[in-house]
Amino acid sequence: xxxxxxxxxxxxxxxxxxxxxxxxxxxxxxxxxxxxxxxxxxxxxxxxxxxxxxxxxxxxxxxxxxxxxxxxxxxxxxxxxxxxxxxxxxxxxxxxxxxxxxxxxxxxxxxxxxxxxxxxxxxxxxxxxxxxxxxxxxxxxxxxxxxxxxxxxxxxxxxxxxxxxxxxxxxxxxxxxxxxxxxxxxxxxxxxxxxxxxxxxxxxxxxxxxxxxxxxxxxxxxxxxxxxxxxxxxxxxxxxxxxxxxxxxxxxxxxxxxxxxxxxxxxxxx
Numbered sequence: 001x002x003x004x005x006x007x008x009x010x011x012x013x014x015x016x017x018x019x020x021x022x023x024x025x026x027x028x029x030x031x032x033x034x035x036x037x038x039x040x041x042x043x044x045x046x047x048x049x050x051x052x053x054x055x056x057x058x059x060x061x062x063x064x065x066x067x068x069x070x071x072x073x074x075x076x077x078x079x080x081x082x083x084x085x086x087x088x089x090x091x092x093x094x095x096x097x098x099x100x101x102x103x104x105x106x107x108x109x110x111x112x113x114x115x116x117x118x119x120x121x122x123x124x125x126x127x128x129x130x131x132x133x134x135x136x137x138x139x140x141x142x143x144x145x146x147x148x149x150x151x152x153x154x155x156x157x158x159x160x161x162x163x164x165x166x167x168x169x170x171x172x173x174x175x176x177x178x179x180x181x182x183x184x185x186x187x188x189x190x191x192x193x194x195x196x197x198x199x200x201x202x203x204x205x206x207x208x209x210x211x212x213x214x215x216x217x218x219x220x221x222x223x224x225x226x227x228x229x230x231x232x233x234x235x236x237x238x239x240x241x242x243x244x245x246x247x248x249x250x251x252x253x254x255x256x257x258x259x260x261x262x263x264x265x266x267x268x269x270x
Contacts, residue, residue, distance in 0.1 A: 004109055004182065006030045006042065009069055012107045013092065016100050019074075022090035027068055032105055032175040041066030046101045046175075049073065055097075063087055071104070073097050102174040102207025109182040113209050116146075116181065117191040120244065122237045123217025123254075127170075127195040130217060138191045146184040148172070149195035153180055157187045171200035174207060202236040210246040216253045 009027040013020070030042030036058035039045050045062035047055035047070065056076050063070070070091045094100040106113075119134060121127050131149045138145040146155035148171070154164040171194070172180065184192060200206060219234055241251055 004031070004179070007108055009044070009090070009092075012044070012104045014107055016092075016094065016103050018100065019093040020090060021093065024069070024090045027090055029068055029108065032101070032108055033062075033067070034101065034173060034175065036061040036065065039065035039067045041068075043067045044069045044071055044104065046071040046097050046104075047073070047076065048098055048101075059087060063089055071097050071101065096204065098174075099204040099207045102178075102204060102209065104208075105174040105178040106208030108175075109178040111208075112178065112182040112185040113192075113211075115185045116189060117143075117213075118209070118211040118246075119191060119193045119213045119215065120196045120211040120240055121194065121215040121217065122196040122198065122201070122240050123215075124220045126217040126254075130215065131193045131195055134191075134193045138193070143190040144188060146181075146189040146192045147194070148177070148180065148192065155184050155187065155189050169200075170195050170197040171205055174205055177205065177209070196240050198233055198236040201239045202232075206240075206244050209244060211240070211244050211249060212246055213250040213252065214240045214245050216241070216251075218254060 006028045009024045009029050012029055028042065029044045031040060031044070032046065033039050033043045034046040034048045034055060036045065036055065039062045043062075043066070045055075045059070045067040047059060047062075049055065056072060059070055059072070059076075067089060069089055070087055072091060072093055074093050074095060076091075076093065121130050121134075128150050131147050135145045135147050144156060147153065148167075150167060150170045152164045152167050153172075154162070156162050171177070181192060194211075196206065216237065219230075219237065245251065
């Protein structure tokens, strides 16, 4: 992923509603991590509350590995393995670490989505096929597409070298996602064509990102092992259009008769 220059923590917290414990005036962040096993000196460690693992249990390990700051959810002390110990590094308390992590990652990587034409595609079926079609269209029009999806993450570097990386997730976690898009921007990619999964939307992995075009292919019964019902599944996908479309962005919705419905987001919306 992209190698980014270190930034002051105060800069990374711009626009993030939080409470800071400790002095952060001279705290410099070299990277962002949500896996305590991958923490490097100077990193910000984000404690994510997952379905089977709670990152708040590994704050001590992250500090021992050299992290410079902990990002935690309010009430973190009761979930920490070291409830009696005050961490030796600054602590940033937020309501939702996963959501705040996206905005912090966007600040760390200088908002690369603002430099590119971002196309997000969601739906039960057809996302991968649609990315290939749009990728071909962008290329035919003289653009330089980058694709983030189920098959792989791929783009062409400025020297013509083709890059294709294994995709552990259809939609990566925020730090990896912003790092990848920053690399694409630096390599002069013009358009990013991205599969947006309902899991990623429900888990706020896209926080801090904006799309120029949002595409909805269809909705059918699937992923109900994750979503409690079809309404929750639909509302998760709807977030791409209500929460992540840039002001004035385009909306494309495929109708049952095969005709696309198009529209624009309000200029004043977020």
